[in-house]
Amino acid sequence: MKAIDVINDLKRRFPNEPEYLQAVQEVITTIEDAYNEHPEFERYNLIERLCIPDRIFQFRVSWIDDKGRVQTNMGYRIQHNNAIGPYKGGVRFHASVNLSILKFLAFEQTFKNSLTTLAMGGAKGGSDFNPKGKSDMEVMRFCQAFMTELTRNIGPSVDVPAGDIGVGGREVGFMFGMYKKLTHEHTGTFTGKGLEFGGSLIRPEATGYGNVYFLLNMLATKGIDIKGKRVAVSGAGNVAIYTADKLINLGAKVISLSDSNGSIYLPDGMTREQWDEIFKLKIIERGRIREFAEDHPDCCEYLDGQRPWNLKCDIAMPSATQNEIDGDDAQALLDNGCFAVSEGANMPSTPDAVHKFLNAKIIYAPGKAANAGGVSVSGLEMAQNAQMLMWSSEEVDAKLKSIMKNIHEQCVKYGKQSDGFVNYVKGANVAGFMKVARAMMGQGIL
Numbered sequence: 443m444k445a446i447d448v449i450n451d452l453k454r455r456f457p458n459e460p461e462y463l464q465a466v467q468e469v470i471t472t473i474e475d476a477y478n479e480h481p482e483f484e485r486y487n488l489i490e491r492l493c494i495p496d497r498i499f500q501f502r503v504s505w506i507d508d509k510g511r512v513q514t515n516m517g518y519r520i521q522h523n524n525a526i527g528p529y530k531g532g533v534r535f536h537a538s539v540n541l542s543i544l545k546f547l548a549f550e551q552t553f554k555n556s557l558t559t560l561a562m563g564g565a566k567g568g569s570d571f572n573p574k575g576k577s578d579m580e581v582m583r584f585c586q587a588f589m590t591e592l593t594r595n596i597g598p599s600v601d602v603p604a605g606d607i608g609v610g611g612r613e614v615g616f617m618f619g620m621y622k623k624l625t626h627e628h629t630g631t632f633t634g635k636g637l638e639f640g641g642s643l644i645r646p647e648a649t650g651y652g653n654v655y656f657l658l659n660m661l662a663t664k665g666i667d668i669k670g671k672r673v674a675v676s677g678a679g680n681v682a683i684y685t686a687d688k689l690i691n692l693g694a695k696v697i698s699l700s701d702s703n704g705s706i707y708l709p710d711g712m713t714r715e716q717w718d719e720i721f722k723l724k725i726i727e728r729g730r731i732r733e734f735a736e737d738h739p740d741c742c743e744y745l746d747g748q749r750p751w752n753l754k755c756d757i758a759m760p761s762a763t764q765n766e767i768d769g770d771d772a773q774a775l776l777d778n779g780c781f782a783v784s785e786g787a788n789m790p791s792t793p794d795a796v797h798k799f800l801n802a803k804i805i806y807a808p809g810k811a812a813n814a815g816g817v818s819v820s821g822l823e824m825a826q827n828a829q830m831l832m833w834s835s836e837e838v839d840a841k842l843k844s845i846m847k848n849i850h851e852q853c854v855k856y857g858k859q860s861d862g863f864v865n866y867v868k869g870a871n872v873a874g875f876m877k878v879a880r881a882m883m884g885q886g887i888l
């Protein structure tokens with residue numbers, strides 16, 4: 443089937459899955475030329491087989507809340523593609539989780555993992571369980587109930603889950619504990635584990651740090667120094683917080699963070715002391731970002747119900763969720779002089795926003811390249827577990843830097859245009875696709 447026919451066919455078959463179709467359409471339209479250069483791909487119907495997940499598990503999760511009421515949620519695991527290595531990807535707990543969102547994430551993960559150069563296929567899972575306001579015991583009971591189903595479908599060389607929105611060290615610990623109990627094995631089946639039971643140093647920091655390393659590589663192509671640049675970051679979770687951490691260390695001015703209720707604006711940039719306070723508020727106490735603004739009326743403004751994209755910034759690093767920058771937001775960023783966007787979240791820009799960034803020829807990196815540091819260090823965690831070793835922070839950080847540099851080089855190789863502009867969207871998609879495509883061709887029609 444021709445690439446364009448695959449898109450139309452998927453639209454007909456999955457009309458109620460807009461995020462999945464959005465992700466597929468973006469990849470297919472950018473890899474079309476590379477695909478057409480290989481007639482054998484079409485004979486093997488490669489694109490259609492690459493777009494449709496290998497399999498999907500969907501199950502009911504029943505658990506008991508603190509008031510003794512029986513609750514039910516939906517649980518999912520999408521095993522998208524394992525041509526390059528075992529299925530690998532995070533688990534998301536958020537009220538909005540549905541098949542379309544997890545299918546888009548598993549699809550994106552396949553290309554992202556291909557770019558990392560490590561042996562990992564693509565997967566994603568999750569639940570519409572909403573962790574907000576739940577006690578530790580409720581989260582534990584939910585995680586245990588979720589694992590009574592998921593355990594049978596994963597394993598260290600089968601499928602290795604990790605964190606994502608709503609799933610951090612606490613949840614991974616509870617899920618891993620139940621997995622271990624049910625299987626009688628202590629294997630590296632989850633990544634993002636606690637340091638005492640097989641976790642890797644730098645894994646919590648890896649997505650945010652990796653995104654900044656990727657940004658540094660992009661800025662270096664134009665001889666731009668990060669120091670003093672005004673950076674708007676969205677989100678205030680794992681990815682956003684460590685993005686801000688690294689930016690502050692490098693002398694950039696972090697002017698915003700946000701959560702689903704609103705944004706904080708710090709006109710003079712975040713200090714290290716403020717970062718420590720926000721870390722405690724958001725990551726340890728699970729509070730709201732509004733509380734920080736309330737405590738600091740002199741240096742911080744709260745933008746109720748708003749995203750940070752109307753602020754004047756040099757660089758934007760969306761690190762909250764999908765489709766958080768629409769066409770109008772992108773235009774506002776461009777009008778305010780923003781010259782670089784590096785995505786910490788998965789697919790945070792709508793197709794309209796991507797179009798605007800590419801047309802304006804600013805520096806723009808899609809999530810599957812820029813946020814690949816998280817899953818890369820997950821891959822390094824798997825390697826450490828397989829060797830029964832633990833590497834130092836310096837070793838892991840050095841490997842992360844070198845992986846991000848390598849991903850940048852792949853993007854430039856496949857995305858550089860004749861006028862010198864690097865289309866990182868095309869570069870990431872073609873580089874990611876070619877490796878998966880060759881791996882699939884080498885293994886026959888499955």
Ligand code: NDP
Binds near residue numbers: 677679
């Ligand atoms: P967290 O749960 O730690 O934090 C998510 C942050 O985004 C919170 O501040 C949350 O606010 C906000 N947010 C979530 N959903 C929405 C929404 N619908 N609208 C507005 N704000 C929202 O997740 P992570 O930091 O781990 O993940 C952030 C993004 O990065 C996601 O797109 C994820 O897929 C991606 N990513 C994560 C990686 C990882 O290693 N964790 C690796 C690569 C990508 P609130 O608290 O109000 O919900």
Ligand code: 2IT
Binds near residue numbers: 531532554606813816
């Ligand atoms: O989107 C992502 O890359 C992640 N949530 C991390 C996945 C992983 O397996 O570490």
